Each structure stands twice: as structure tokens, then as C-alpha cells.
Amino acid sequence: MTKHQANDATYTASELLCVMAARLLKDGQIVFAGIGVPLLAATLAQQQFAPHLTILFEGGTIGPRIVPGELPPSTNEQRCTRYANMVLPITDVLLLLQRGYVDIGFMGGAQIDRFGNLNSSFIGDPNNPKTRLPGTGGGNDISSLTNMIVAMKHEKRRFVADVDFITSPGWIRGGKSRAQAGLPQGGLWRVVTDLALLGFDEATREMQVLALQAGVTREQVQDNTGFKLLFADNLEAIEPPRKDELATLRRLDPDRRFTA
Amino acid sequence: MSDNDLVTPYPQLRQETLARDRGLREKVMSLEQAAKLISDGDHVALGGCHLSRTPTAMIWALIRARKQKLTVSRSIASSETDLLLASGAANHVVTSWFSQGLIWGVSKVMRHYTEKKLAVFEEWSHMSMGLRYRAGAMGIPFMPSRTMLGSGVGEQLGEKLKTMTCPFTGEELALLPALNPDWALIHVQRCDAFGNAQLDGLQFMDLDLAMAAKRVIMTTERIVSNEQIRRTPDQTRIPFFTVEAVVEAPMGCAPHECYGVYEPFFSHLDDYAHVTTKDPIEGSKKYLDRYFYGPKSWPDYLSELGMDAVLDACRRGRSVHND
Numbered sequence: 001m002t003k004h005q006a007n008d009a010t011y012t013a014s015e016l017l018c019v020m021a022a023r024l025l026k027d028g029q030i031v032f033a034g035i036g037v038p039l040l041a042a043t044l045a046q047q048q049f050a051p052h053l054t055i056l057f058e059g060g061t062i063g064p065r066i067v068p069g070e071l072p073p074s075t076n077e078q079r080c081t082r083y084a085n086m087v088l089p090i091t092d093v094l095l096l097l098q099r100g101y102v103d104i105g106f107m108g109g110a111q112i113d114r115f116g117n118l119n120s121s122f123i124g125d126p127n128n129p130k131t132r133l134p135g136t137g138g139g140n141d142i143s144s145l146t147n148m149i150v151a152m153k154h155e156k157r158r159f160v161a162d163v164d165f166i167t168s169p170g171w172i173r174g175g176k177s178r179a180q181a182g183l184p185q186g187g188l189w190r191v192v193t194d195l196a197l198l199g200f201d202e203a204t205r206e207m208q209v210l211a212l213q214a215g216v217t218r219e220q221v222q223d224n225t226g227f228k229l230l231f232a233d234n235l236e237a238i239e240p241p242r243k244d245e246l247a248t249l250r251r252l253d254p255d256r257r258f259t260a
Numbered sequence: 261m262s263d264n265d266l267v268t269p270y271p272q273l274r275q276e277t278l279a280r281d282r283g284l285r286e287k288v289m290s291l292e293q294a295a296k297l298i299s300d301g302d303h304v305a306l307g308g309c310h311l312s313r314t315p316t317a318m319i320w321a322l323i324r325a326r327k328q329k330l331t332v333s334r335s336i337a338s339s340e341t342d343l344l345l346a347s348g349a350a351n352h353v354v355t356s357w358f359s360q361g362l363i364w365g366v367s368k369v370m371r372h373y374t375e376k377k378l379a380v381f382e383e384w385s386h387m388s389m390g391l392r393y394r395a396g397a398m399g400i401p402f403m404p405s406r407t408m409l410g411s412g413v414g415e416q417l418g419e420k421l422k423t424m425t426c427p428f429t430g431e432e433l434a435l436l437p438a439l440n441p442d443w444a445l446i447h448v449q450r451c452d453a454f455g456n457a458q459l460d461g462l463q464f465m466d467l468d469l470a471m472a473a474k475r476v477i478m479t480t481e482r483i484v485s486n487e488q489i490r491r492t493p494d495q496t497r498i499p500f501f502t503v504e505a506v507v508e509a510p511m512g513c514a515p516h517e518c519y520g521v522y523e524p525f526f527s528h529l530d531d532y533a534h535v536t537t538k539d540p541i542e543g544s545k546k547y548l549d550r551y552f553y554g555p556k557s558w559p560d561y562l563s564e565l566g567m568d569a570v571l572d573a574c575r576r577g578r579s580v581h582n583d
Contacts (some may be wrong), residue, residue, distance in 0.1 A: 035362055058386065060462045073363050076310040076336065078461055078519045078580055089463045090335055097408055098366060098387070119412075121383060126416060128470075132374040133366060136413050137357035138334060138384035144407040149469065165412040172410050181410025182423070182432035202365060237315030257363065 008103045011241050013194040014259040016213065017151040018044055018168065018249055019241040020192045021106070024151060028052045029103040030096075032142055035074055036258040038106040039066065039149045040249060047248050050064055054085075056102065058138040061094045062086040069254050094138055097145040100185070105142035106138075109152040111163050114207050114227045116188030116200055117171025118143065119163035126165045143168035146186040154193035154224050158254035161227040196221045201230055211236035266420060267401045268440045272400075276474055282501040286453040291321035291558060293503040294477050296568035298443055299398050300327055300336025304350075305393070305439075305473060306341075307332040307446035309464040311361060311524045314340050314516040315445035317479050317509035320561065323347040333390050333441060335465045339532055340516070342369035346544035351379045354439075356386035365532040368540040380426060382420075384411055388436050390465050395438035396472030400467070404433040446498065447512045451480035453486070455503025458495045461580075467497055475504040479512045481521055510560050510572065522577035525569050 011019075015035060021190035022039035025031060027050040033042045039055070043066045046053050054063045081087055095101055110133060111119040120139060136242035142148065148170075152158060168187040170188035172178045185219035187205075191198040197211040208230035209221055214237060223227055253259050254258060277365070295318070298304065304322075308314045319340050322330070332344055333354035338361060344350040346369055352470065358381055359367040373379040385407050395403040404424070408414035409432065414421050422435040446466050448459040457478055468474035470476050476498070483506065491498055512518070515532075535543035554562040562570060 059312070060464065069335045070422055073361055073524065074310045074336075076312045077462070077517055078312070078523065078577070081461060081519075082580070086287065087462050089390075089467060090465050091387060091468065094387035094390060098296065121412065129375060131366070132371050134359035134370070135355070135381075135383045136385050138386040138415050140386040140411055141407045144385075144409065144411070165416075167411065167413055169409075169411045176411065182406070182434070183410055184431075 011152055011246055012094055012259055014152060015246060016194050016241060017041070018193055018259065019227065020197065020238065020246045021151045022048065022245070023148055024190055024192070025050055025053060025104065030054045030101055031147065032056045032058070032097060032102050032105045033109040034058075037108055039071070040252060040258060041151065042106060043252055044248055048245065056093060056096065057089065058093065060088045062088065062093070066252060067192045068252050071253055071257060090101060094141050097141060104189075105146040105148045105186075107139060107148070107150060109150045109158070110192065111158050111160060112150065112152065113160055113163045113170070114209060115172060115174045115205055116150075116191065117163050117172060118170065119165045119166040121167045122165045124164060138166040143170065143188070144183050144186065146190040148186065149190045149192065151192045152193040154221070156224050156226050159225040159227070168199065171200060174205040177202070184200045195224060206230055208232055209235065211238050213239040214232065230231050231260050270399070270401070270439070273440060279539065280475070281447060282284055284454050284500060286456065287455060288453050288483060288505065288506045288508070291317055291507055294324070294507050295321040295325040295327070297477065297505060298327060299474075300324060301329045302442040303331040303333065305441035305469050306332055306337075307444060307464065307466045307469055308516070309334070309335040309462070310338050310514070311516045312462060312513075313447050313459070313466070313518055314338070314513045315447040315479055316340060316514060316516060317447070317512035317558055318445045318477055318507070319344060320558070323349050323548070327516050333389070333439065335386060338516070339367070339529065342367055342536065342544065343548060343552070345369065345379050347548055350556060352382065353379060354382045354384065356384055356389050358532055360529070364529070365470040365537070369544050372540040383416065384408070385413060387545070390468065392436050392439040393472045395436060396440040397468040401438050402433055402435045403438070406433065408434050439468070439472060441473045442475070444469040444476045445479070446470060446476060447479045447509070447518065448498070448535050449481050449518065450484045451478050451479045451504060451506055452484055452486045452500070455498070455500035455506050456486070456489045456496050457498040457503070458492070459497050466518045470498040470502045475506045476480040476502045477507065479507045481510055481512060483508045493512065502506065509558060514562065514565060514570070514573070517577060519574070520574035520577060520580050522570075525565065525573050528565060528569055534565045534578040543551065
């Protein structure tokens, strides 16, 4: 567990991801959230500054409220439906992405590459894998159809030049290759890590560092990445998590099931 | 279409439906009788999703009946599908995501059977699974969609996934083959003796599953009268004529959840994760012996889960009815 020190407060890498990701959201947005960091981040945004933000769950829920200490184990249990506006069949909630009602898709990642493609299916050769991972779930649908935020730990083994398998497409091979593959909408917008905030070059679609977490250097980010990163001309320094943000998070997840 | 073995030919689909007794008739039977309806090698679609409204009781009966070579499909597969593989009942899984659950890490049973190539894990995106069932429910051979393009998921499916240029707009689209499973196993909160099923909470893909399947086995927390169903027909989600068998199975999703009745049995699932992570083969074998082959009856299985665990899951499950 990485411990960061700032403003007299210590926080975990997961808490840092939640806070940074929450700050990227805007009031009024419709956010398709995965479980764990994405759900906590979207709920944090709702409670801090975005009361009109709506969360969608893949299990079929529109606009649930999260009961502190009763975080759902996946997006498919009754805990996902508390105080919701509506429940829909899974296929229909996913079709909202295709119809175009969703602003942001938000998930974690196991492995990402320089063009923002995500792998959650196979480690190693897909035909003879070292590890079979659980697969896409809705990841492929979300990433194919809307703008995405991915939150993950920044490690060299997770940030690779080319993923072993494209489960959820980012910018595929860069340039215009995503649209040419039949995916004219959406794309990977931001990657939030415990070291930096990253985006993608408008033309080449290569991963680019936009801002550094407090106390983190360019070299540190590059050293923890398995390919050569682009850096924005004016690298911003990110404000560390504030006490009020951390307090809200810890009220939501008092047992630290998702923020340890 | 002579080499098509993916999509049920339309004349056959219509003929098989027409040949069924679709009259308003009672079809209540036991888990054991319902298990006899299913043949080795059938495609069995599982209702619910992940830890929710899993048709555990019917799966339990199929494993006890020593079924073999089943293909199972589900929107998201969890520990129930682990056990279908570990028992030898199934050797082919069609799903979008397969592991016990995020909080337990990656399922070692799933890994063992797929990495050793003892079973096939055929991966489609979640929406694609849903649209395949929906196409099956609609009686059309495929559904166009805008996902899986440009990805390894699409590529890995080879000839099972086709693409076309839209004749109206010129766009590139993915074409998903209709899925008409031989059986859908669905568990609901209440159902009458004819098969009119009402379900509470999240519907998942169950309505499409029922309409797509060639036949449905409906397990239910309780069987209610047809008069009760007729008082709230707007709550009926699955019509009787899709259903071949109705089985009353209280706590029929345990150790998974049934909306408004019980939540997942978390401690039991922690224990399951523990024993199968330590040794996927021995762990799942011991689990099956204790909980699947050992009990004399479904109530005996529930006793093995433990009264404390049942009450705890029920207390949490019913909390959705509290203010």
C-alpha cells in the first residue's frame, strides 16, 4: 500500500485515485460507473459539487444513491438500486450508451497501452495465456461508445507499449484508426493514476502527461511506464486530496473495502 | 445457410414452438423431475447476473443428476459456473465476464479450466450477449450493433462475428448472431402453477432469455395462485406459455441473492473463494461433495449453509423494504 503525505493527512493510492477522478466530472453529467474507485469517485463528485450528476450501473440502475458502508460488491446486486429513479434490463441500460445519453464511462484497468487500449482478458498469448482474466463485461461496450476515464495504479507492468489483447478499445493504433475500425464516437479521454493525470495527443493519440501528482517528478512517471511518454508543455501540479474530500470518501467506505 | 450451426434456422424455430403444448396448464414439479428434462449437450442459459437471482437450485439439481457436456451462457458468470465446470456438467461457457467477483480476485477455478483448455470460455461483450438473446427473442437471425469492432474480443470470435456496411448509411456495423438456447433457467420471487412469473428488482436479461429460449424452467421463491397473478398482471414479466416447468425452491439462489428476500451469503462466498484459491481442483471437489452431492434434499442443503447464514442473508435482503 502506497502512503502519501500531504496537508497533515495520509491517504492511500486508491483514495488519491478517487479524489482525482471525481474532480474530472461535471455537474449534470450522466456517468456510467464501474464498481470500486469509479463508483466512489462519482459519488464523491455528487456529494462535493455535482448534485445533478446521474450514475448508471451496468446491472440496469439509473440514478441510485449509495448508502454509506453498504457499497455494492458488483453493479448487479440490490445494493445498486437503493433510492434509484429506475431499473432497466441490462441490455437497455447498455443501449443508452449506443443511443448517446452518456457523457462519461468510468472504469478501472488491469493493463493499458500507449494508445489507451485496455486489456482485461488475457496476460500473455491469448491462444495460450499465462493468465485468463475475467474478460470485458461491459468494458468493451462502454469504451466503444463513449468518452472514458480510466483510474489505475501507475506501474510499469500495467503501462505497456502494446497490450497483449485489446478488450476495451482506446485509440487502437493511434491517428484515425479508431474511427476507421467502425468506432466514430467516444474514446479514451483521461487516465488518472497515483503519479499523474494523462490524456492523449489530438493528432497521434499517443498518451501524454498533463499534470503531476504532488511531489512526483517527470522522471518518476516515465520510470514507471513501459513506453516513452509525451509531456504537455505546461505540466500542472495537482492539488493533493483535501480533508473534506477524504472525509466524505471514508464515510462512504468506512471498512476500506475499495480504498485500502 | 447450409453450414450455419450458430443460429437456429427460422423454420425449425417456428416448428418447435408450434409443436409445444402452449395451453394454460399446471406444470409444477420437483427439482429432480425438472433436471430430467435437460439432455447432455444442451445449451442452457442462466438467468440473473453475477451474484443476483442465480438459479442455484436448478444448477444444483443438474450437477447432482450428473449432466455432461452442457454449454452454458449467462450475461455475467460467477461461482455457479465455476461449479458447472468443476463438476463436469459443462465444458463450454458463453459470457461477457467470468470470475467469482471483483472483491475475491480472479477465480482460480475459471483459470484452471480455461488455461488448461479443459473448457471453452467464449467471450462476448456484455451488450452483445444481451443483443444476441434479444435477436433470439425477436425471431430474427442477427442484430446489428456498434461495439466489439476493432477489438481483440471481436477478432477472437472469428467467423461467429460478422460485419456489414449499413445499406442506408454506409457505416460499418457488427452483426451479432441470434441466440436461442435450448433452455433458460430463471429464478423469480413468485410464479403461478402455469408459469406466469413476477419478479422484483433488477431484471437483467431474463425477459429476453425467456422469449429466446426454446423452453424455460422457472424456479420460484413461492408458488402463488393464478388469481393473485391476475390482480397485478402489470407485474408479470414472463408469460406462462414460454415455461415448461415450475419448481418451488425457497432460498433458491443461495448463496447468491434474490432481490428483497436475501442478499449474498458473503461469509460463505469468502470461504468458497478461500478453498478454491488454495487448490482449485481439491477445493471445488470438497465443496461439491459437501454442498451438492452430500445433502439429501434442497432443505438439507440450506441446513448445511447454516441457519445463522440464512437469517443474516435474509435480514440484509429484506432491508430494501425498510424506510
